[in-house]
Amino acid sequence: MADDLNKGLEGVLVAESELSSIDGDAGRLIYRGYPIEDLARGASYEEVVYLLWHGHLPDEDELATFTESLNEERTVDEDVLETVKQLADAGEQPMAALRTATSMLSAYEPEGDADPDDFDATLRKGRRITAKIPTVLAAFERYRLGEEPVDPHPDLGLAANFLYMLTGEEPDDLAAETFDQALILHADHGLNASTFTSMVIGSTMADIYSAVTGGISALSGPLHGGANQDVMEVLMEIDESDLDHREWVEQANEEGRRIPGFGHRVYNVKDPRAKILEERSEELAADGEDKWYNYTTTIEQYLSEEQGLAEKGIAPNVDFYSGSVYYQLGIPIDMYTPIFAMSRASGWIAHVVEYQDDNRLIRPLSRYTGPEDQEFVSLEER
Template identity: 60%
Template sequence: MSDEVKRGLDGVVVFESNLSYIDGDAGELGYRGYAIEDFAQEASFEEVLSLLWNGAWPTPAEHEEFVARLAAERDLAPPVYDLIEELAAQDENPMAMLRTVTSMLSAYDPDTDAEPDDREANIAKGCRITAKIPTALAAFTRLRDGNEPVAPREDLTHAENFLYMLNDEEPDAVAVDAFDTALVLHADHGLNASTFASMVTTSTLSDLHSGVTSAIGTLAGSLHGGANQNVMRMLKEIDESDADPDEWIEQAVEEGRRIPGFGHRVYSVRDPRANILASYSERLGEQSGDRKWYDYSVTIEEHMAEMTRFSPNVDFYSASMYYQMGIPLDIYTPIFALSRVGGWIAHMLEQYDDNRLIRPLSRYAGERGREFVPLDER
């Protein structure tokens, strides 16, 4: 056994998975063997959940049944709404709210007493968690802003219903298409930190709600979720400064400023998800008649390509895309959770199917042989 310390588990392979495939050097990402370029703009988020959880694309009949099942689970128990209202009144951080509410959901889940590795019960729990997180986030956002929550509807898609609950109006087709594609592209991405956290929790034979709660807490960290918020703050800074975007980015790079939305722990080239989201940022800008956020982004990317070795990641173009859809900056990371919960659940289902307690080693680096001195002699 090697005693070499791999900080951050760099390069350490600890699992085999049938879920997402990543080639960081080639800029490739696929779910269960399907390249994202082939389905991201064609398959709905609900279809992708079926693929990730069940291993195959659903038939039309299976899809209709799954969509209805998910839609029927959207509403929250009154005490959960009460908790959300209290957290909104306290101006709680949106990710902290989501973590707390997700934990509370287990109290109202009819399968809460099922065995942790009961796959049928876990699929049912997964549907409820996935369906209720958007309702909780939309309700919290509206209450915090002084508005009443909007009840979920069962006749809308997952993406469409969230935007409807958030803004109290049915979104247009371009916004729905863009948001649904963003959900698809964020659904899974290998063994990232939050997915790993969910699997560690699952490996103890803890329950699915605990695993998702662990994952949300991990995603809340600034080194994992949240980069797209910083991207949008940067774009707004450029806009408010009245500076030429070319000169602004050139000066920022020369000053050594960290440019958010660039670089990735896995990809050494352009994140393939950025290719798709960039097109939606452009479409939303053209629809509104104001392309400046997309144009700023393109300018920054071009200068970064000339001046550094970094390429845009998934957060870079999702920032301007969400902003043009009227989504508040501080719920960008919860929206990440709204999508990634599908991948977390898929990985936890895999872990339950072939479980082994995750218990790595650490190497002791402290002193040895120290002599104990009783309290009254110190």
């Protein structure tokens, strides 16, 4: 087995997990046995986080207690906000600012260096991280607009509160529900690159701040996070073109351009998360501007049916529809990947705790391909 080389760990089984499962051929995603469709349409993001962390959906009392504990942790220390302001003023990218601020949050952790085997303490720290990331991101956006941050709203859920802190106005029900669904859809997704990064860090028994910061760093790479931003930039290019959006897609195809948001490392059919966000995009279009929804559906129909991508196992992924959904909610394009991190942090935390409960340091092998038997020559004689 040690002689087999699997670049990117393709097909290599490295862990067992009870958290999420993906059937790429059937287009099925479950969190702890629950279909993603049921959770997205029937639960709140807070309920899903509780499910991932505690293994069961909360009852009313458990949810009330958990939600209250999250809400109490939303405030971010002034020193952290000052650093966020400095990063915004310096023109830093949002993901880099989030990475820096998340790492800095550990300096103000009230439990300090708790025993790494104390998983309850790890989850309490994870709760603080999950609660504070939305505050950090909203503050960053407002600072770079030259405005002061908006204090968290005590009566809003995590999704609605983020939109409130971002804009200073309470979102309507459709916007709040749509964004809450988007967070649920991105909360976990098997052993992807950022989750595996968090687990590797966690396997050293490093603290959860280190693991989440590592997850953010991995997610910032263009091969992992960021495709929804690419999708929206394409849609805006279509909107600014003199061509009809159907003609634009045909011309792009003739030129050999790759349309982002199509294809997935795991799914061979349409991503189930994309189906849900497509429904939301249509609802938002009916409530406001419909061109973004029309662009995406036209592209999907053309590439999937007329160009035969569906027959080749290349179908829309979650990013194909999340980009236009976020845009319709008034979220800046370069905040899309940080929002991905805001949601996925709950999954990173769940995987780290699960792995550490039966921990073994992750230490794979590599094959040496360099020279052998080199003769050392002293510095004076080189």
